[in-house]
Amino acid sequence: MAEIRLEDVSYLYGADTPFATAALSHVSLTLGEDRTIGVIGHTGSGKSTLAQLLNGILRPTRGRVLLDGKDIFADPKKIGAIRFRVGLVFQYPEYQLFEETARRDIAFGPRNMGKSDDEIAALVEEAARFTGLDEKLLERSPFELSGGQKRRVAIAGVLAMDPEVLILDEPAAGLDPAGKQEILTRLRAYQREKKKTMILISHSMEDMAVFADEIVVMKHGTVFCHDTTDGVFSDPERVREAGLELPQITRLMMALAAKGVPVDTGIHTVKAAKACLSALLKGGDAPC
Amino acid sequence: MLKDITLGQYFPGSSPLHRLDPRLKLVLMIAFVVLIFFAKTLLSFAYLVVLMAGLTALSGIRVKAILKGLKPVIFIAVFTAVINLFWTTGEVPLVSFWRINIYPEGIWRAVYLIIRIMALVTGTSLLLTYTTTPMDMTDALEALLSPLKKIRVPVHEFAMMMTLALRFVPTLIEETEKIINAQKARGADFESGNLLRRAKALIPILVPLFVSSFSRASELATAMECRCYTGGEGRTRMKQLRLTGKDWVIFLILLSLFAAIVLINFIPFPWGTVL
Numbered sequence: 001m002a003e004i005r006l007e008d009v010s011y012l013y014g015a016d017t018p019f020a021t022a023a024l025s026h027v028s029l030t031l032g033e034d035r036t037i038g039v040i041g042h043t044g045s046g047k048s049t050l051a052q053l054l055n056g057i058l059r060p061t062r063g064r065v066l067l068d069g070k071d072i073f074a075d076p077k078k079i080g081a082i083r084f085r086v087g088l089v090f091q092y093p094e095y096q097l098f099e100e101t102a103r104r105d106i107a108f109g110p111r112n113m114g115k116s117d118d119e120i121a122a123l124v125e126e127a128a129r130f131t132g133l134d135e136k137l138l139e140r141s142p143f144e145l146s147g148g149q150k151r152r153v154a155i156a157g158v159l160a161m162d163p164e165v166l167i168l169d170e171p172a173a174g175l176d177p178a179g180k181q182e183i184l185t186r187l188r189a190y191q192r193e194k195k196k197t198m199i200l201i202s203h204s205m206e207d208m209a210v211f212a213d214e215i216v217v218m219k220h221g222t223v224f225c226h227d228t229t230d231g232v233f234s235d236p237e238r239v240r241e242a243g244l245e246l247p248q249i250t251r252l253m254m255a256l257a258a259k260g261v262p263v264d265t266g267i268h269t270v271k272a273a274k275a276c277l278s279a280l281l282k283g284g285d286a287p288c
Numbered sequence: 289m290l291k292d293i294t295l296g297q298y299f300p301g302s303s304p305l306h307r308l309d310p311r312l313k314l315v316l317m318i319a320f321v322v323l324i325f326f327a328k329t330l331l332s333f334a335y336l337v338v339l340m341a342g343l344t345a346l347s348g349i350r351v352k353a354i355l356k357g358l359k360p361v362i363f364i365a366v367f368t369a370v371i372n373l374f375w376t377t378g379e380v381p382l383v384s385f386w387r388i389n390i391y392p393e394g395i396w397r398a399v400y401l402i403i404r405i406m407a408l409v410t411g412t413s414l415l416l417t418y419t420t421t422p423m424d425m426t427d428a429l430e431a432l433l434s435p436l437k438k439i440r441v442p443v444h445e446f447a448m449m450m451t452l453a454l455r456f457v458p459t460l461i462e463e464t465e466k467i468i469n470a471q472k473a474r475g476a477d478f479e480s481g482n483l484l485r486r487a488k489a490l491i492p493i494l495v496p497l498f499v500s501s502f503s504r505a506s507e508l509a510t511a512m513e514c515r516c517y518t519g520g521e522g523r524t525r526m527k528q529l530r531l532t533g534k535d536w537v538i539f540l541i542l543l544s545l546f547a548a549i550v551l552i553n554f555i556p557f558p559w560g561t562v563l
Contacts, residue, residue, distance in 0.1 A: 052469070055473060057469050057472060083472065083473055087473070088473040090466065093470060095496055095500055096496055098496050108471075108476075112474060112476060
């Protein structure tokens with residue numbers, strides 16, 4: 001429901017000191033509404049800096065960040081209101097839990113927004129539903145929960161603010177494959193159902209290929225390319241140039257194509273590959 | 289903002305001050321701190337300034353960095369100087385209006401106080417924090433305090449605690465910053481409201497910080513035990529501290545230069561003496 005635009009944004013760490021280093025330089029981006037946008041890049045490519053610029057935790061050294069056409073720093077005193085509209089889940093967010101029960105921790109954001117108790121209860125309920133936390137878990141201390149549950153409580157804490165834009169910095173980092181899959185699937189479902197703008201930051205091409213509509217590839221603090229997911233994977237050379245690995249399934253398809261099997265090398269999800277290969281096995285010979 | 293804290297900041301280098309044995313540096317620092325308070329005359333304070341300049345040159349650390357380190361004490365120095373300026377009494381007032389008298393003694397005392405505080409900070413940082421790694425510092429402390437082991441003071445354990453505490457200062461600063469940002473993203477407000485409200489606003493930072501510090505401490509303890517750490521007994525060192533002739537020469541030269549402060553007091557000088 002909201003669009004974020006960056007206009008020629010640069011960010012320097014340690015500006016005004018001799019050690020100033022550019023984390024982002026001259027980034028212009030439009031992150032459109034009602035879709036999941038994956039931001040991918042190597043360590044040090046500026047992904048996390050970008051995330052913190054989008055909700056005003058960091059202030060651009062140069063350039064502007066626009067939310068629905070308005071500069072978020074137009075009135076620096078009201079930056080708090082922007083942070084409610086643009087929710088940011090940091091890396092390893094479980095370190096921010098502090099309340100006595102998971103429920104109260106999730107309610108921290110909405111309470112800061114000044115919502116009424118009834119509204120808070122409804123928001124917490126909804127956030128818990130989207131992250132798959134049941135009633136019983138909500139009454140327990142967040143410190144008694146497992147790693148994956150803590151992560152979900154922390155994410156629910158941001159979802160409960162019902163932000164228009166949701167940014168998640170490596171939401172699945174450090175989780176086991178099943179937990180990773182679950183959290184990403186749930187987030188994707190949330191984004192679709194609520195028609196939010198969701199920005200997923202990750203270094204895993206595998207996850208992006210499955211969960212993102214659009215992909216922004218970052219390299220050395222600049223935008224290397226910004227395209228639809230299909231568009232990005234249709235050009236494997238460009239992906240390699242950015243120093244990123246193609247998803248395993250795409251590499252498998254390319255290997256098959258090299259052996260003369262007529263498959264589409266742009267396939268990047270297991271589901272699409274399965275459909276394509278079973279069609280081939282059933283005797284269809286047209287490339288899928 | 290938290291990154292500005294330069295507690296125990298070390299400037300890498302290979303100057304004679306850097307290479308001097310840390311134990312001797314510690315002794316020198318104690319001697320210096322004591323001797324600074326013996327300065328009484330204008331000449332000895334002038335000598336102190338020259339001495340600081342000399343030490344700075346010897347350390348090879350940029351003057352700019354040292355001045356930056358002095359910034360935090362400027363307020364204290366000026367504050368105490370002003371107090372002394374108004375409250376010192378002498379014989380003939382220099383300026384006198386309403387009920388305030390300013391005596392020449394007051395002016396001297398104020399100037400001396402500033403020099404003394406600045407010299408105290410520069411001297412100790414140059415001798416120790418700027419030119420000694422935290423590891424060397426705790427090693428030196430352990431070595432100097434080791435006689436206390438005879439009366440069952442766990443000197444090694446104290447030194448290890450200090451090493452660990454210093455090691456985790458930057459980690460904790462980074463962690464605090466992370467938590468502050470995460471709570472800010474959930475709309476926490478640390479800047480408005482009365483004192484009670486602000487104190488309460490710190491809970492969302494302090495609780496996670498405590499929790500992670502405790503879990504980090506227990507992980508560290510496990511990791512140390514896994515590597516068979518059992519305390520100071522029978523423990524050998526990878527880096528042995530060894531005193532060389534060169535160390536002693538530098539030590540004695542610096543010590544006599546510091547001691548000269550006392551001697552210079554005896555040179556008669558027409559004005560500027562404060563008792």
